[in-house]
Amino acid sequence: MNAVTRVLTIAGSDSGGGAGIQADLKTVQALGGHGMSALTVVTAQNSLGVQGAWPLPAAAVEAQFSACVEDIGVDAVKTGMLGGPELVSIVADLINRLNELVPVVVDPVAVSKHGDTLLASDARDALLSELLPRSTVLTPNLDEAGWLVGEPVVDREDMRAAARTLLGFGPRWILLKGGHLADDAAADLLTDGTAEHWLVAERIPNRHTHGTGCTYASAVATLLGRGEPVPEAVAQAKDYVTRAIARGYPLGRGIGPVGHPVPIRAASA
Template identity: 65%
Template sequence: MLTIAGSDSGGGAGIQADLKTMLALGVHGMSVVTAVTAQNSLGVHGVWQLPADAVAAQFRAVVDDIGVDAVKVGMLGTAELVAEVARLLARLDPAVPVVVDPVSVSKHGDALLASDALGVLTTELLPRATIVTPNLDEARALTGITVTDVDAMRAAAAKLLASGPAWVLVKGGHLASEQSTDLLTNGPHEVTFSAQRRDNRHTHGTGCTLASAIASHLASGSPVPDAVRAAKLYVTNAIAGGFPLGSGIGPVDHGWNL
């Protein structure tokens, strides 16, 4: 499995979280680094984007020699990189599943996607996605819909589906409710996943981890609903095991099942 994402020097999110998740789920992980961040439990202190040709070279090195069974796309940062990754993914066999986590803001509120990249992401990258996994803030940025309940999640998902992905998973972790409910749909079919909220503030890397877990199960041949269900179980337990690290928000426990 290949992750295309940014590096988190604190080890809780991004490429580092993706590779830990793949290892925990029995998948060989490979990476294309799109950006280097100076990051810790308190926030993002610096971001350095890699040039598009460096991203393309990493992608070609992996795909041309080893091949891929699934791809997870995370932090891209700029409109140029979004367009470049969309072009690279177009070279893959259409049967290769692609999970797009439209990372735009960090856990601490730091912007990770340029405003002019949203349109490119919608028109060029989402049509290549097997599944896109926005949280509520990302859903609002991509659709203009403020999500406050399941009906609004359904409306945002429908608007995202019109951009071309096969499936949309709108994550409800930020809803004000006792349970965390996510909505998965491809239009004709809809599944909701609910889990009791865990009383644990150490949730850094949750979005990256979920997207990577979904892609790991897709790489192993699971259908999308089954992959999401299994990934949710993995992440729910990882959140339960989240631990303090540094002075701020600690990471989830990627190795809880090992």
Template identity: 65%
Template sequence: MSAPGAPRPPRPAPPRVLTVAGSDSGGGAGIQADLKTMLALGVHGMSVLTAVTAQNSLGVHGAWELPAEAVRAQFRAVVDDIGVQAVKTGMLSSAATAATVADLLAGLDPRVPVVVDPVAVSKHGNALLLGEAVEVVRSRLLPRATVATPNLDEVALLTGVRVADEEGMRAAARAMLGHGSRWVLVKGGHLPGARHRAEAADLLSDGREEHWYRAPRYANPHTHGTGCTLASALASYLVLGHDVPAAVGLAKEYVRGAIEAGFPLGAGVGPVDHGWRERGRAH
């Protein structure tokens, strides 16, 4: 026991997760959502900004990509001093940025899990993955992914597979796995007629086993940031020691609560509530 008045020994640092993504000035998605999620789940979040967006509840009003040297410098500053135990990627925008990030990830210990959220279109329909960047993500980033987390629009962009039903999600998973990721989580929230269904279904597969995750669909329209939040939660649970199927289940449960508690903000689509668990405890 320490003597009275003696300084306490510093506690060990929590697990460290790095997000490589764009900034959302409205705070609902992107780097801001990632760091809020990581804090809520008990890991230390660090960031590499790839782009700055002028964004609010109504949409993306402007986007400015950071130069490759700025992306590289941020990554090296974090990795070379602090170290990372898991990585999540989000908005990469251009081929140059995607290639820079792929090169940086290739230099990490292969045991470091990487969650690739191949962000292509914002919640409001704004394109966030441009031109040749699609091929770079497909050929150079996905082979480094422990888990890729595409929605159905992103599956179509990356593979050409268009999904109309749950059986089609299996074909989508096979096509995505063909580009090299170890696991793929195909998010089924955009299935035709999905809004009228009582539940949403996602499929996790590594080509040998598959896991279906089903959750109630909430009428709450305030869902900005769900994809970023899910990928960040997944990276956090992986670094906390869970295997991929368990980490997906825990991440889905966290996002379920965040969607249920999503709140209005501004004149458009509000964000999910990253602090829903703490607010629940407070009451």
């Protein structure tokens, strides 16, 4: 057994430190794991939005991945911003080289908190056909789910329908995040097509939520890498990210980040 859970995040960099690779690594550390990274895209980003993005060459992504996996090893993988179809395909191929027992959490990052486009529209087909079949948990928010299925997702029935459609592409579980639902609760749907779990938390009146999706997905990956079953891992991750949102703080002139240094609690707590 390894002394620490090894989590590899394959994602973009947020120069402002609120989301992306930076949020992933903070989350993994807060949950007691060891975070590693394969950087896919460099962004110029702050609390006001994304000012620029530059994808890395495929060879650079592959070299980072191989360096981590071949020496340190990996207990879980989380993917985030992939930029375009070429990097989606490269990352899918790299993940397929891993032992199939290694859990993979796919966060289909398409649009930033500020509305900036983070995934090219022509990457949709590659994401659906190449990366989703290797996903243990797919974690879209309502906008990302709507983009993937080609239909708006605005309420709980839409969430159920979108989850059924997305499960048809091969992921084992869908965690459809309902943080943008038009009600007072942040309700997420976790389903594998048979079991259905609704994870509901009180909506926290804090605008400083930059990096929420990255944090949530990274928490799920870390807990899966530790050996938790999917429903238990997601329940603990939901509790963690809810408390991190409550600790979100102002930074810069826009939307500040969530507060990552929150201890994980057992699912029964």
